Amino acid sequence: QVELVESGGGLVQPGDSLRLSCPASGFTFTTYCMTWVRQTPGKDLEWVSTISADGRHTFYSDAVKGRFTISRDNAKNTVFLQMNSLKPEDTAVYYCAAGSSLVDYDYWGQGTQVTVSA
Secondary structure, eight states, X not given: OOEEOOBOOEEEOTTOOEEEEEEEXXXXXXXXXXXXXXXXXXXXXXXXXXXXXXXXXXXXXXXXXXXXXXXXXXXXXXXXXXXXXXXXXXXXXEXXXXXXXXXXXXXXXXXXXXXXXX
């Protein structure tokens, strides 16, 4: 059974940091690209960041480039998203997804809420 469980979300103030984690199981983690996407109520899913299966290549949306860092620990089947200098517009539910390629999303987690507010 495939499982991805996001954690680390919460309520923070602008300028604060959060680190999201997403341990995965039920598939061969080391062969999958991992992606973080986010969704605000009433809006479409927004791609945030992707990391290649071997962790050597990372990609970011313009909205988060320079503030967020994606990483993975293949020994622990976990992907992370370090979010620094958070802004109110980063408020969303954040999902991790596993894909057989950089542009595929085969498996999804249930999401973790991030709220940035003064």
